[in-house]
Amino acid sequence: MINFHPSEMQLQSFANGTLNPSLSLIVSSHCDLCRHCQQKLKEVTQVVASQSLIVSEKEESDLSVFGDMMQNIMDEPEDMNTRASEPSFLDLDGRHFPLPRSLGRFVNRTASWKKLVGKLWQAQVDIGGDVRAEFIYMEHGGSVPEHTHRGNEWTLVINGEFEDGHHHFETGDLILLDSQHTHTPVSNDPDGCLVFSIVDKPLHFTSGLARLLNPFSHLFFK
Template sequence: MIRFHPSAQQLKDFVEGTLSPAISLMVSAHCDMCEKCQRFVEIETESLAAQMVSNANSSVSDRAEMSLQFGDMLSQITQLPSSKQNNALMEQPTAYREPVKRRAALQAQASANTIELDGRVFTLPRTLHRYIDKTGNWSSLVGKLWQAPVDLGNQGVANFIFMGSGGSVPEHTHRGTEYTLVIDGEFSDGLSRYDTGDFIFMDGDKTHTPKSEGKEGCLVFSIVDQPLHFTSGLARLLNPFSHLFFR
């Protein structure tokens, strides 16, 4: 069950488009997995749009009528097929005559929802689908950890991190911020337990040791804006190199 959500402020900033694109990506991917936040975003979006219309038409006396018209407009927009659906409709006659080609296309579409590690297939939230072909190869790190970098263009790098059963990230603090979305599985970090869909925000105040205890391990999507700072034992020796991974 999802227990950790973006804050109401983060969701509002998301709707208003004031979050950095990388954080916006995390919030959007969480909303794909979380009905509660999805609903919150829908309501905020409607109220923001209504507010914009009402600002633009402050001279119009009959606001009720305006918002009625706006509702019509919204429902028209939402009923418009996306360009992808449009293409599918247009291609239908050809596809009907060429079932083999169509099947191949469908398979390609299905495989673009998932990433794979060691024969295990993980289905990603919709928002992350377009980053699948920007995801690099898995590399093995310390402590049963696997990492695959995701190129976010000018927004830097995110990472898929897989913690095998019993795997852990050495205890660390953050100079910057760390956002983590649990894609599959669960883990704990000495502060809390997290489950699939949880949205976790960490900053410089907190020290934690993420660890996967479940049998299946745990896949997370993570964005850090500064290298981690390891705080205990031998892991401290990693600090000079921490910019090489976990970011």
């Protein structure tokens, strides 16, 4: 069950097109997995569209184009473009992970998997912009050393479960952290856990020997 969703304000910004591109990607991927937010987003989008009644004709037509676009994003395409709705998969070690539709288009821009310390796998994704995006797979018992963030860390659970010392996360959960948070992700899922993560600044490792990793935190960033 999905317990962590974007805030109402973030959904509104997304519908208004004012959310930054990286966050938009991760919110839209969450909505692919979350019926609750799909419904909410439809409602918010309708409000945006209805506001077009009180703006100028030019803006109105822009908004209706935007409304159509949002509708297209939210609806399963049933026209000639159905191909776009076919699920994309990410492969690792013979396993086959279906991706949310919004992330499917980045499969071809995903580098090959690298095995890191701590039973972690990492595959960087080129989503453009000045951020680092990657798929991270934690094997059963795999963990990322305790760290905080100099910037934002946005994570979407694609498949499996993990804990971070504060919460338990399952498939579809959206985790939005900033420099206020310190956490230690670990997966006790027998099948491990695949997440998609975006950070806009290097991680900062905070505990014990992991502090030694700080000079190498670019490995987790760039």
